Amino acid sequence: MPSDRKNAxxxxxxxxxxxxxxxxxxxETQKLWPKxxxxxxxxxxxxxxxxxxxIKEQEDAGLDIIGxxxxxxxxxxxxxxxxxxxxxxxxxxxxxxRNNRYKAxxxxxxxxLQLTGRVHESEARLARxxxxxxxxxxxxxxxxxxxxxxxxxxxxxxxxxxxxxxxLNREALALEADGVDIIQFDEPAFNVYPDDVNSWGIAAxxxxxxxxxxTTAVHICYGYGIPANVAWKKSLxxxxxxxxxxxxxxxxxxxxxxxxECRNSHVPPRLMGLLREKDIMVGVxxxxxxxxxxxxxxxxxxxxxxxxxxxxRLYPCTNCGLxxxxxxIALRKLKALAKGVxxxxxLYGNGGWQ
Numbered sequence: 001m002p003s004d005r006k007n008a009x010x011x012x013x014x015x016x017x018x019x020x021x022x023x024x025x026x027x028e029t030q031k032l033w034p035k036x037x038x039x040x041x042x043x044x045x046x047x048x049x050x051x052x053x054x055i056k057e058q059e060d061a062g063l064d065i066i067g068x069x070x071x072x073x074x075x076x077x078x079x080x081x082x083x084x085x086x087x088x089x090x091x092x093x094x095x096x097x098r099n100n101r102y103k104a105x106x107x108x109x110x111x112x113l114q115l116t117g118r119v120h121e122s123e124a125r126l127a128r129x130x131x132x133x134x135x136x137x138x139x140x141x142x143x144x145x146x147x148x149x150x151x152x153x154x155x156x157x158x159x160x161x162x163x164x165x166x167x168l169n170r171e172a173l174a175l176e177a178d179g180v181d182i183i184q185f186d187e188p189a190f191n192v193y194p195d196d197v198n199s200w201g202i203a204a205x206x207x208x209x210x211x212x213x214x215t216t217a218v219h220i221c222y223g224y225g226i227p228a229n230v231a232w233k234k235s236l237x238x239x240x241x242x243x244x245x246x247x248x249x250x251x252x253x254x255x256x257x258x259x260x261e262c263r264n265s266h267v268p269p270r271l272m273g274l275l276r277e278k279d280i281m282v283g284v285x286x287x288x289x290x291x292x293x294x295x296x297x298x299x300x301x302x303x304x305x306x307x308x309x310x311x312x313r314l315y316p317c318t319n320c321g322l323x324x325x326x327x328x329i330a331l332r333k334l335k336a337l338a339k340g341v342x343x344x345x346x347l348y349g350n351g352g353w354q
Contacts, residue, residue, distance in 0.1 A: 019069060019321030020322050021326065024327075035074075052130060055130050058334060061335045061337070068137065077148040082119075083115065084116065089107045104148065110152050113163045120137065124178040124179075128180065146160050147192070181215060182216075184219055185217070188223055189201075192242075206254060216256045218250065218258055221320040233266075256279055259280075261283045263284050263298075271308075282301070284318075285298070292336050293337075299341075302341075303348065
């Protein structure tokens with residue numbers, strides 16, 4: 001199904017970063033690493049139902065770009081790994097991830113990585129068949145996957161990242177053929193290992209997007225609104241300057257769009273100016289707070305970003321995924337996002353921004 005994109009696209013197209021809360025009948029709620037409530041065909045039906053539910057909720061809220069909400073994945077990284085050989089989920093071990101910010105139970109890489117088939121075909125085609133709006137689909141980035149598994153085979157993070165990049169590229173090319181308009185790679189690890197980003201992280205990302213003709217994006221945030229990430233943010237001081245170390249290299253990459261954190265962050269807005277010629281998905285919704293933003297606050301954040309980002313390149317977005325959030329609060333935030341964008345269009349559109 002073709003999307004209704006591009007010539008008539010409105011200013012400030014709104015979107016989510018990726019994940020949305022899972023309904024209580026599908027999985028445990030308000031957890032980053034939940035457990036499914038069902039098994040077998042019942043689980044597959046429930047995943048489908050949850051995906052359709054959130055597509056409808058996004059459209060009803062008034063968002064311009066739609067995602068599947070990652071309803072078929074327990075976790076944004078491990079959902080991709082489940083369809084790979086060489087990954088041992090039966091012997092998980094607990095490791096520190098994001099530079100030991102928190103501990104997680106992760107699978108081990110025990111043999112050469114290979115795809116066993118398509119990974120996200122069913123949910124991508126389901127979403128494409130049920131929305132005429134632009135469709136964004138998210139994949140974990142190579143560096144972030146490397147940081148979320150235990151390597152017992154490759155012995156080199158760069159080599160492992162490039163192996164993942166090759167497999168991600170195959171799935172991304174298939175997703176484009178499924179009708180996906182935007183393929184986004186989630187790389188929160190970019191904010192943790194800036195030296196590695198510049199030495200091999202960008203190269204791995206470039207390999208993952210090789211040959212794609214659709215819009216490509218990278219999402220770089222400060223993490224979900226879980227206690228470990230909130231505590232880490234408090235340790236970063238009055239200015240969060242991690243983006244400054246990696247944006248120049250990203251600006252030189254072939255990636256079309258960059259998703260970043262802005263609302264209630266200490267990121268100096270001027271750092272967005274380092275991403276010249278890129279579309280910027282500006283986070284205007286705080287995922288670490290249950291306080292629902294007002295349309296005026298969202299429009300104000302957009303106005304601040306406009307000092308550094310051309311209006312036609314600004315895409316209001318959530319700071320990060322909403323997976324661990326209360327479902328009703330997440331829905332209210334989506335509605336606020338759309339209303340804030342409507343207000344921003346009135347304030348800054350049609351020559352209102354100079």
